[in-house]
Amino acid sequence: MFVEQSESLLTHPIHPQVMMNKRPLTAVYNKALPDLCNRELGHLPPRNFALRLGASEDLVLRLELLRNLQKHRGCVNTVSFNADGDTLVSGSDDWGVILWDWETGRIKLSFHSGHSNNVFQAKFMPHSHDRTIVTCAADGQVRHAQILENGRVETKCLAKHQGRAHKLAVEPGSPHIFYTCGEDGLVQHFDLRTGAATELFTCQPIKDRYKWDGSTDFGQPTDFFCPPHLIGDQQVGITGLAFSEQRELLVSYNDELIYLFTQDMGLGPNPPDPGSPKSMNSDASEIGFSHGSVSSQSNMDADDKITPQVFKGHRNCETVKGVNFFGPKCEYVVSGSDCGRIFIWKKKGGQLIRVMEADKHVVNCIESHPHTMVLASSGIENDIKIWTPKALEKATLPKNIEQKPKAKGWMYRIAYPEDLMQLISLPRRRVRTESNGENSSTDRDLLQLILTFNANSDSSNEDDDDGDTTSQDDLFS
Incomplete structure (x- = not known):
């Protein structure tokens, strides 16, 4: 009986379902142990074994x-x-x-x-x-x-x-x-x-x-x-x-x-040109689809292969x-x-x-x-x-x-006045809100930027008073 089972193992790869029927195993062992046995028996190339194990969701x-x-x-x-x-x-x-x-x-x-x-x-x-x-x-x-x-x-x-x-x-x-x-x-x-x-x-x-x-x-x-x-x-x-x-x-x-x-x-x-009818129809279908339009649904189905x-x-x-x-x-x-x-x-x-x-x-x-x-x-x-x-x-x-609330304050760590001027001169990023609220939000961010810059400058002055004169070159000497 033992010899017959051994011969069977040598001629037939072990299927994960067989292992599951023998004893309860976690998901990772259901895949890893059969693959390991099949690799040792020559049924699974070593490289394929490594790729399977490396790609494990576990x-x-x-x-x-x-x-x-x-x-x-x-x-x-x-x-x-x-x-x-x-x-x-x-x-x-x-x-x-x-x-x-x-x-x-x-x-x-x-x-x-x-x-x-x-x-x-x-x-x-x-x-x-x-x-x-x-x-x-x-x-x-x-x-x-x-x-x-x-x-x-x-x-x-x-x-x-x-x-x-x-x-x-x-x-x-x-x-x-x-x-x-x-x-x-x-x-x-x-x-x-x-x-x-x-x-x-x-x-x-x-x-x-x-x-x-x-x-x-x-x-x-x-x-x-x-x-x-x-x-x-x-x-x-x-x-x-x-x-x-x-x-x-x-x-x-x-x-x-x-x-x-x-x-x-x-x-x-x-x-297609962004202003062309084809492009505009595409945009319209996107908008219509988001509202549950039946016609846009058919259009999207037709374009599934390129989505x-x-x-x-x-x-x-x-x-x-x-x-x-x-x-x-x-x-x-x-x-x-x-x-x-x-x-x-x-x-x-x-x-x-x-x-x-x-x-x-x-x-x-x-x-x-x-x-x-x-x-x-x-x-x-x-x-x-x-x-x-x-x-x-x-x-x-x-x-x-x-x-989760977005972290605030990191983007306002300004080291030099020219950094402040560069940020002020940047084009305003589009905010996905009504235009009336856009300007006020941007102005508030700009005010926070200026106030934080002043705070950072004061902090830097305090650090200088402590005698920290480390230069850029000193960091990597």
Whole structure:
């Protein structure tokens, strides 16, 4: 009898339902134990086993704060893992860059970036033994930092955008090539072998199209992606983009939601004019559908195949927030929020499964580990938080998720008078209220800004009287 059962195990994979009939098991063991047996018996490739285990929802529900990484003296705007996943690089409003051993919390190296304003992004270049780092910042500069054998760091400016430079992207697998974009709409190509920057093209609103010389197709748009109801909306902008291994595009809009586009959802190289009848009909159908119109329901049914997946529950109104995929095969979507929490959804279906308290004010950055279910997050606070699936109990969603009051006061921490003038000169953000209440609300915010600036100035003077004369360079010596 024993031999017969053993032979059966060797020839037939174990099905989870069989295990459930033998003894009561938790949901995770219903999947993990049969997969483990099937892997050992050769019925499940080791790589598939690792992917299944890594994508387990149970791990997401057990994410818990491992540690805080503390050294920066300003908001942490960027966090990024190296290719091996053992080192994390961060950049901050203190103009510094730090390399962390995130598992132990130890600082491997810290240095001044060379920027003269907030560091917005810092990334390792591939195949450089983690000695080559590229950065961009609010001063518009794009800089190259080279870590020498003796531990010293040499930095140099490669180019400059007109306005702030927010994002850079490294060409996969290349130790030399990366790209940047800034508020001037310019996309630049960099080659570290020559140190030269090439202006590729300039992005403009749809009505202005793109600036390109027409001699080749390079730089000409091949496709546009936008939710139908946002076409032509000049008040909504994109704060974060991410691409998946499945060639999906994840987009986070300010004052709006997060949308997932597949390749077949593109509007083509010539999207409809926002004022065209087609576009207006689309907007009308959106409005009619929201009121339960039967005709709009049929229109929506016809367009189901081009409707992007929506992820909602978070708030993205006050800062530039990123968005990211999570999981070995991008099974989840993660984002920060104005309420200071991390939101995690299932990519398929958009179900919200996890909400985690991660900042007293706002969470802006969430970075996924390249090989395992680990997250790094940062926001308005000066630290970086590392999240690992080590909790003994699975978390549940809090009640009244969208009713948590938004943190106040963080956005008014002004260090210099020119910062105050810059904020006053910014265009007023659209508020989704009646116009009569809009001006009064904005005026109240502006008054609070001025009063808080005065309070912060007095506080700074008191700190100076205490004899704290730490300079930017002292922080990273």
